[in-house]
Amino acid sequence: MKATLGQESWQHIVHHSESLRVYEIQLSMNEHANHNVTFPYDSLVTVTDGQIFLESEGEETSLKANQAAWLSHEQALKCVAVSDIVRLFIVVFVGQTKREKKKCERFASGTEHKHKLNSGITYWTVENKEFGKIEWIMLPAQHKEADYYFKSSEQFILPLNYDSALSITFDQKNAQVIPKSGIVVTKGTSRSLFNRSSKPITYLSITTPYPSKSRVIKVHDHSKA
Structure with missing residues (x-):
């Protein structure tokens, strides 16, 4: 079920099982550019369209399409759309709390x-x-x-x-x-x-x-x- 955040902005759970929880989020720079998330388990965020700016505990980075970053459990994260429309996925590894770094470690296919x-x-x-x-x-x-x-x-x-x-x-x-x-x-x-x-x-x-x-x-x- 989609949670609407505006006419062009929304969030919904694509999948939920004992191992994975997958969120799909779309943000519009004109109506819902800022989106805050925190998850109880270690996660991965990836962008498929557009570009987002990420802010977490004083750290700042950005993700473009086809780039990804690790998120640690209980890590408060602000996602800010820096293109007209941003589409991103957050994959939560249910039960995993092994990451200690509270930094968004970015990676991509080219790296x-x-x-x-x-x-x-x-x-x-x-x-x-x-x-x-x-x-x-x-x-x-x-x-x-x-x-x-x-x-x-x-x-x-x-x-x-x-x-x-x-x-x-x-x-x-x-x-x-x-x-x-x-x-x-x-x-x-x-x-x-x-x-x-x-x-x-x-x-x-x-x-x-x-x-x-x-x-x-x-x-x-x-x-x-």
């Missing part, structure tokens, strides 16, 4: 470890095994993944530069477009992503708890068909 596979998929990975695995992933044009699943981790998938071209298939059934607000895949659920576009697509992947044995490729028995 993280980059790894490109022979398939053409490119990963920028943020290593933080206390909370989960955070990655920016770029799929080549018309690329379809093999089916896979995580045994004990949830995954939040958020398309960036949204154009309705990133689809997901569960258990080889009909594909569905991943919405602008992203999608959460529960543990043990087999899925496959497909880039239907003629150009690469980048999405943000947040997997928690940290997948210690990575993902499991699902092999299908076509002899029964």
